[in-house]
Amino acid sequence: MSTENKQFTVSVYTENNIGLLNRISAIFQRRHINIESLNTSPSEIESVSRFTIVVNITESQMKKIIGQIEKQVEVIKAFYHTEDEIIYQESCLFKIKSELLFDERQIQNIIKDSNARIVTVNKQFFVLEKSGRKEEIDLLYRELNVFGIMQFTRSGRVAVTKDEMKISTLLKAFQE
Known part of the structure; x- marks a missing residue:
């Protein structure tokens, strides 16, 4: 795993709850990581929101942060992607x-x-x-x-992945 900083685009699928943005940004703040771009929007699944966050960090830092984000009760799933994996x-x-x-x-x-x-x-x-x-x-x-x-x-970045994301199946199950 590389120890050099790379630009990652993080997608966080969540229930739409007040205060979640503060808790997610605090995860980055505690590690002194600057958020380059942040966008929140509805996702492709009704009643599920999507945060799109851009950061420059190492992949090992990214994996730890994803783990912390997914510990938030309202977070359904979080993903990270490199520049060449997204549009x-x-x-x-x-x-x-x-x-x-x-x-x-x-x-x-x-x-x-x-x-x-x-x-x-x-x-x-x-x-x-x-x-x-x-x-x-x-x-x-x-x-x-x-x-x-x-x-x-x-604006903040808006992004979709080049490959199919398995989140759609997961979210449909979440909705039922």
Whole structure:
């Protein structure tokens, strides 16, 4: 097992209970592990939530953390995956001065080349939406930052595995 840090995407299937997020984040906090990205959403099974957490740690640390997460009463199952085992996207919004959209031809080219989408335009600002891999969003940020970004926000990672996950069978049994 490797002793070097790798990026892992953790999927935690849970009952939807208040306070669980605090307990899961405390598991990482106690070990001084920074959560790079966190997303919570409904899962493919009704009344089951899914946490998607991105961390950079060793695989042995990851295995210990999965064990700790699964000890939480509301947790049905937790998995971890490496980058090459998943398909993922992140989403972001940029708020930029409208005058730049009309006066800077380069901004229009950046938008077109990045496959970003204009969500709204008014006299003061326009809002761009971009979904993609982290590197694509980072590149667009660097290109737009030269012109000035009024506001920026990005979502946590959303991910699905390339291989079938046995969780679906487990969750169906849980639901019955």
